[in-house]
């Protein structure tokens with residue numbers, strides 16, 4: 001059923017919050033990632049956290065077989081029959097349809113008709129994972145509304161499956177995991193091979209986390225993302241012919257990778273090398289944070305960006321400009337692009353005394369260079385997706 005393009009979706013029924021009597025409200029956060037980029041799908045360690053910028057969902061049952069979704073931001077929506085859930089040509093609808101499809105698969109007949117208003121304060125395409133927030137918030141809400149009894153792990157995995165199969169991005173598990181399991185003021189050191197994790201205190205005083213949204217989002221993001229993943233899988237399968245003991249690319253020792261240099265294209269070699277180094281950096285960064293070695297931590301962020309730019313090649317001119325500028329500024333310990341890449345935010349570790357001046361200076365330089373405004377985003381670390389009412 002999921003392979004057909006949805007032509008039977010009916011016209012949206014506008015829903016208005018002012019006269020909407022909801023049964024349930026859900027808040028689902030975005031996420032940041034301090035380090036460990038593009039290695040979740042390679043079995044690596046990542047260091048993300050849920051944030052206080054969220055998507056809010058208002059749900060009610062409607063006693064029919066029809067599901068009506070209304071986006072307050074887009075002032076648009078769509079309706080579909082719970083008995084005919086299929087992919088849509090409109091991208092954002094697929095996040096929701098995919099979640100409904102997979103809940104149906106796990107628990108047939110559990111969802112009846114419902115109305116839902118979605119209101120987001122998460123900028124899309126900014127590397128803050130508005131997609132996982134949408135998927136996991138929808139799954140958490142339906143789970144509560146219809147008392148389905150899904151576990152957090154089921155919500156994490158079905159949301160990831162929705163993104164793979166309905167949206168078409170072959171993402172890792174970091175975003176969904178973080179959006180569901182985030183904890184206030186904590187970073188999550190997550191091993192993406194087995195989902196074992198440990199919370200790390202995020203207090204970096206006198207430094208602050210500053211997010212700067214480049215306000216560019218190059219539409220390479222989805223296709224290049226899948227290409228990177230395919231490159232890594234191809235490299236691993238070449239190595240596994242001789243070394244079946246390595247189940248994930250991050251587990252391949254550097255000297256083993258080196259011994260395959262002749263069998264890999266230069267690009268594949270560079271990407272694999274990045275993956276192996278980034279996993280090491282993430283573990284070092286977690287230790288540095290725990291030991292309050294913030295300068296070491298900052299340097300690892302700059303190195304991560306260097307690898308993402310030159311070896312993994314998922315950055316862009318605008319992000320590179322921002323990170324290069326950050327390097328020249330006193331009081332800025334580290335900066336790098338964050339998330340899938342090709343636009344979105346950089347994350348910066350900035351001494352609180354210079355934060356305001358830094359934001360002014362980098363915004364001015366960026367405006368002069370690209371004629372685009374930077375948006376600073378203040379975040380604090382927050383709990384994962386939850387039902388408020």
Ligand code: GLA
Nearest residue numbers: 037038171172173174339340
């Ligand atoms: C996106 C994906 C994640 C992860 C990051 C890059 O956010 O959804 O799974 O791969 O990119 O680290």
